[in-house]
Amino acid sequence: MTEAPAGVTLPTQQVTSEDKLAYRLITGPDNRAFCERISDALAEGYVLHGSPTAAFNGRDVIVAQAVVLPVAVATADAAVATAVDQLDSDENLDAEAFEGHA
DSSP: OOOOOOTTOSSSSOOTTTTSSSSEEEESSSSSHHHHHHHHHHHOOEEEEEEEEEEOSSSSSSEEEEEHHHHHHHOOOOOOOHHHHHHHHOOOGGGGGGGTTO
């Protein structure tokens, strides 16, 4: 095993996009370490998803922030669009089957 020079940290494992989760919810005490974890996720290509949330556990403020990979959002959007297109083009729907239903 190669030893790093003083003050240099060698990466232990290269994370590929295939290894990344599409969605992560990062939680922890509201401190610098939490902000660093969010910053690291952003540097890895994640984007913030929704607003952060905070709760008090009687001692500390605990915060949470969801992050997603943009490619995962695009893939999900494409899947929804395809499903809607299939519903719109479905010729087997019988309009009479829906009569009287609100």
